[in-house]
Amino acid sequence: MMILSGDPPRSRALTLILVVVIAGLAITPLVFPGAKAMNVATKICIFAALVASYDLLLGYTGTVSFAHTMFYGIGSYAIAIALYSMGPSWAAVATGVVIGLPLAMLLALAIGLFSLRVEAIFFAMITLAVASAFLVLASQLSWLTGGEDGRSFQLPELLRPGTVLISRGTLGFELNGRVLTYYLIFIASAAMILALLRVVNSPFGRVLQAIRENRFRAEALGFRTVFHLTYANCIAALVAASAGMLNALWLRYAGPDTSLSFSIMLDILLMVVIGGMGTIYGAIIGATIFILAQNYLQALMGAASNAAAEAGLPLLPGLLHPDRWLLWLGLLFIASVYFFPTGVVGRLRNPPRKSA
Amino acid sequence: MTDLLTLAGVHTHVGRYHILQGVDFAVPEGQTTMLLGRNGAGKTSTLRTVIGLWQASAGQISLDGQRIENSATPDIARLGVGYVPESMAVFSDLSVKENLVLAARDGPLDDTRLEWIFSFFPALRRFWLSRAGSLSGGQKQMLSIARAIVEPRKLLLIDEPTKGLAPAIVVALIECLAEIKRHGATILLVEQNFHAARELGDKVLVMDNGKIVHRGEMAALAADVALQERLLGLSLEAHQ
Amino acid sequence: MTDLAAIAALPKPKRDFLPVLLPVILALAMLPLIGSGSSWVTLTVASFAMGMMIFIMASGLTLVFGLMDVLNFGHGAFISVGAYVATLVLLPLASWVQADSLLTNLAVLAPAAFLAMAVSGALGLVVERVLILPVYGQHLKQILMTTGGLIVAEQALYALWGPQIIPLPLPTSLRGSFIIGDIAIAKYRLLAMLVGLVVFCGIQLVLNRTKIGLLIRAGVENREMVEALGYRIRRLFLGVFMVGSGLAGLGGVMWALYREQVHASMGNDLTVLVFIVVIIGGLGSIGGCFIGALLVAMVANYGGFLVPKLALVSNILLMVAILMWRPRGLYAVTSR
Numbered sequence: 001m002m003i004l005s006g007d008p009p010r011s012r013a014l015t016l017i018l019v020v021v022i023a024g025l026a027i028t029p030l031v032f033p034g035a036k037a038m039n040v041a042t043k044i045c046i047f048a049a050l051v052a053s054y055d056l057l058l059g060y061t062g063t064v065s066f067a068h069t070m071f072y073g074i075g076s077y078a079i080a081i082a083l084y085s086m087g088p089s090w091a092a093v094a095t096g097v098v099i100g101l102p103l104a105m106l107l108a109l110a111i112g113l114f115s116l117r118v119e120a121i122f123f124a125m126i127t128l129a130v131a132s133a134f135l136v137l138a139s140q141l142s143w144l145t146g147g148e149d150g151r152s153f154q155l156p157e158l159l160r161p162g163t164v165l166i167s168r169g170t171l172g173f174e175l176n177g178r179v180l181t182y183y184l185i186f187i188a189s190a191a192m193i194l195a196l197l198r199v200v201n202s203p204f205g206r207v208l209q210a211i212r213e214n215r216f217r218a219e220a221l222g223f224r225t226v227f228h229l230t231y232a233n234c235i236a237a238l239v240a241a242s243a244g245m246l247n248a249l250w251l252r253y254a255g256p257d258t259s260l261s262f263s264i265m266l267d268i269l270l271m272v273v274i275g276g277m278g279t280i281y282g283a284i285i286g287a288t289i290f291i292l293a294q295n296y297l298q299a300l301m302g303a304a305s306n307a308a309a310e311a312g313l314p315l316l317p318g319l320l321h322p323d324r325w326l327l328w329l330g331l332l333f334i335a336s337v338y339f340f341p342t343g344v345v346g347r348l349r350n351p352p353r354k355s356a
Numbered sequence: 357m358t359d360l361l362t363l364a365g366v367h368t369h370v371g372r373y374h375i376l377q378g379v380d381f382a383v384p385e386g387q388t389t390m391l392l393g394r395n396g397a398g399k400t401s402t403l404r405t406v407i408g409l410w411q412a413s414a415g416q417i418s419l420d421g422q423r424i425e426n427s428a429t430p431d432i433a434r435l436g437v438g439y440v441p442e443s444m445a446v447f448s449d450l451s452v453k454e455n456l457v458l459a460a461r462d463g464p465l466d467d468t469r470l471e472w473i474f475s476f477f478p479a480l481r482r483f484w485l486s487r488a489g490s491l492s493g494g495q496k497q498m499l500s501i502a503r504a505i506v507e508p509r510k511l512l513l514i515d516e517p518t519k520g521l522a523p524a525i526v527v528a529l530i531e532c533l534a535e536i537k538r539h540g541a542t543i544l545l546v547e548q549n550f551h552a553a554r555e556l557g558d559k560v561l562v563m564d565n566g567k568i569v570h571r572g573e574m575a576a577l578a579a580d581v582a583l584q585e586r587l588l589g590l591s592l593e594a595h596q
Numbered sequence: 597m598t599d600l601a602a603i604a605a606l607p608k609p610k611r612d613f614l615p616v617l618l619p620v621i622l623a624l625a626m627l628p629l630i631g632s633g634s635s636w637v638t639l640t641v642a643s644f645a646m647g648m649m650i651f652i653m654a655s656g657l658t659l660v661f662g663l664m665d666v667l668n669f670g671h672g673a674f675i676s677v678g679a680y681v682a683t684l685v686l687l688p689l690a691s692w693v694q695a696d697s698l699l700t701n702l703a704v705l706a707p708a709a710f711l712a713m714a715v716s717g718a719l720g721l722v723v724e725r726v727l728i729l730p731v732y733g734q735h736l737k738q739i740l741m742t743t744g745g746l747i748v749a750e751q752a753l754y755a756l757w758g759p760q761i762i763p764l765p766l767p768t769s770l771r772g773s774f775i776i777g778d779i780a781i782a783k784y785r786l787l788a789m790l791v792g793l794v795v796f797c798g799i800q801l802v803l804n805r806t807k808i809g810l811l812i813r814a815g816v817e818n819r820e821m822v823e824a825l826g827y828r829i830r831r832l833f834l835g836v837f838m839v840g841s842g843l844a845g846l847g848g849v850m851w852a853l854y855r856e857q858v859h860a861s862m863g864n865d866l867t868v869l870v871f872i873v874v875i876i877g878g879l880g881s882i883g884g885c886f887i888g889a890l891l892v893a894m895v896a897n898y899g900g901f902l903v904p905k906l907a908l909v910s911n912i913l914l915m916v917a918i919l920m921w922r923p924r925g926l927y928a929v930t931s932r
Contacts, residue, residue: 058736064736114919121739124669124739125875128871129875132868262864269740315755318756318758326747327755330748331744333740334727337741337744409820409823409824430827433823433826439821447814447821449813449817450813450814455814458807458810458811458822458827461825
């Protein structure tokens with residue numbers, strides 16, 4: 001219980017699902033060493049942490065930020081630019097971390113102090129504007145960021161796929177640099193999620209929830225709400241930037257589309273709402289459902305679209321085209337905000353009771 | 357004499373607070389009923405529940421024989437209820453004229469009635485085209501009352517009209533309300549100022565903790581100092 | 597009516613004119629920096645035209661917020677929908693668009709614009725009933741629901757029209773510029789300015805001269821009291837929402853013609869601009885929205901000319917500067 005900060009899943013079904021997901025992620029490199037499975041598993045790990053940090057804001061403080069991908073992007077670019085310009089060394093990785101994290105935090109601090117004193121709607125609009133300016137900036141400052149093309153780079157020797165640490169013969173699978181990178185990401189993501197769980201269950205987390213419930217009362221009780229909200233914003237930004245760094249390490253690349261785009265922001269929103277706001281665990285569930293659907297459901301939609309096209313049905317081929325999967329996810333999103341505002345986790349914890 | 361408004365067992369919850377806890381009373385037609393009580397007793401909540409700004413969670417409210425506890429505010433207002441809230445709620449961005457044009461729901465402003473209103477609220481004529489936001493507190497209160505009577509209404513709900521006004525203005529305001537009363541209006545009036553209550557009230561209701569704890573003739577309460585002390589206690593500090 | 601108008605009123609309270617002067621000051625301050633008078637005129641006209649288009653798109657958003665405390669994050673969808681719907685008229689009737697006659701051109705532009713407004717307005721009806729009404733008064737869910745609506749609308753446009761960019765050429769008679777001396781003024785920009793001014797004056801007239809307008813202004817200030825006077829504010833709100841959506845659609849058509857292309861992502865891109873305008877102006881203020889739109893367009897045009905690199909973040913800098921000066925925007929309308 002210590003490791004979960006006294007906040008267990010509180011539902012047998014939820015516990016079971018979490019165990020399956022985490023165990024599945026832990027053994028992916030051993031069981032499904034293919035590139036696609038590894039990519040999917042990595043993305044789930046990284047997004048689980050990223051979404052959990054977003055949940056700290058959305059679920060625990062009730063503020064909607066559209067600038068979360070900005071912090072994610074700062075992390076990605078910090079690693080990418082450092083490794084690109086300094087060459088593949090651990091010193092470069094360290095430089096990226098040392099520059100990226102404080103930068104993300106300072107920006108979060110500035111945004112927080114500047115706009116968190118106003119209400120949620122204002123904050124949402126301002127973060128949206130700032131994030132879009134940052135995206136434009138990143139894609140235009142080509143000398144630094146590589147512009148639209150982004151920055152590709154080489155990893156330090158140890159993390160390269162070609163580096164075989166333990167050959168296949170010894171353990172029955174090959175422990176190479178790629179697998180090592182995967183476990184690095186897996187452990188780092190898990191650590192961040194556990195840390196967030198600790199944060200939300202600390203006295204500080206309780207204050208955040210009090211602010212969410214009733215900001216005026218929290219203020220009347222003597223809490224400096226702007227301070228607390230800004231602090232939460234900074235923590236969330238740090239985790240998001242770290243997740244961005246992991247993402248860059250895995251892709252060996254950072255670019256506007258993989259780290260900054262508005263569609264990633266929407267993905268995060270979808271994941272946190274579908275998984276369940278204000279639970280942290282919801283992030284793991286949401287990320288898993290979303291990314292599995294993104295990678296495997298699209299194939300299904302493609303097949304359905306082709307079938308509809310062959311049957312000569314109007315409109316359906318377009319609506320079922322794999323690229324349109326966000327359409328259905330958007331509808332699912334609206335439905336879940338409306339019908340299941342507590343998401344999957346909320347549902348599993350409090351199954352709907354038949355009213356008498 | 358018929359009762360225009362009756363409340364029976366009305367409960368109101370706001371958030372997790374149980375504010376009205378079974379309110380029963382009747383407002384007889386053509387009379388002024390005073391609703392007294394200390395701060396937080398539920399007087400304003402009673403008016404808000406009648407006009408539908410808060411939904412009663414239980415009980416019945418009837419206006420002129422019609423059940424209204426589940427009606428929406430605009431529908432209740434359209435049955436002929438004028439409301440003067442505690443905050444006055446004049447539209448400060450609109451002129452005095454525009455405020456009254458909006459209040460005259462059924463058509464253009466009626467000149468005769470307007471002259472009648474100007475006869476006791478002359479300031480409204482003087483500042484006819486000024487922004488309501490630039491009026492003084494007393495003038496805003498006059499405008500707020502004028503809005504409620506710009507067309508004939510069956511029932512007026514008036515919430516602490518004398519609150520925060522200078523004594524001289526309070527005297528004038530009481531005169532005006534008396535004139536409106538003489539015009540045959542039925543009024544449910546929340547008031548902290550006992551002097552005003554004594555001047556205007558026919559009937560009196562005293563609230564405490566979300567319930568009616570006393571009902572009777574205003575004259576009887578005005579004559580019985582001991583009863584006043586017991587019922588109203590500290591709330592009579594301002595009593596002249 | 598009695599002769600009441602003649603009666604002396606209170607001394608007028610000081611009207612706040614500083615924000616009105618801001619665009620003028622900005623424009624004049626830029627004159628020496630830009631140097632060339634003709635470039636300055638061209639840039640100023642361009643700013644005005646762009647500002648008017650943004651104003652048309654933003655006006656509905658700010659009114660809806662002022663009246664009902666509802667912020668539609670999917671507002672950009674109406675912009676895109678308007679532009680796409682206009683192509684339904686403009687592309688099949690391309691020969692009319694290409695005809696070298698102003699009358700023929702307008703004969704196809706006007707129905708296209710009206711259809712775009714009608715469809716966006718109707719979509720507004722659906723959005724209000726389906727996405728906003730169920731979560732009325734809950735900001736967090738409002739943001740989430742309308743963002744979801746934005747995703748769905750954008751994807752639906754891709755599904756219906758395909759993901760490619762649709763070129764939308766300007767009508768022949770609106771191409772080119774009027775040349776006065778060494779000053780060139782694009783014809784389409786003049787039209788955009790004209791339409792923008794008509795919309796602005798129309799909104800002001802309705803707000804100040806009609807009972808509906810009085811109700812809207814009163815409702816921005818105090819919803820409860822409007823209801824207590826016997827008006828069904830929900831219905832009023834629905835009307836404003838539909839008109840606002842329709843105006844966004846009109847703005848979408850104009851913007852698409854300005855850029856001579858249509859794409860579903862334009863709504864997204866413009867949402868950011870529109871939000872900045874609405875924040876700068878003060879949520880709920882039409883006058884503030886008008887000035888905000890002008891300022892944003894000026895900063896974009898002058899900035900793009902003087903310091904192209906800065907133009908990328910100029911809007912944000914403008915927003916920060918304005919909010920430092922007036923934290924609630926140029927004109928803070930409501931107490932909310």
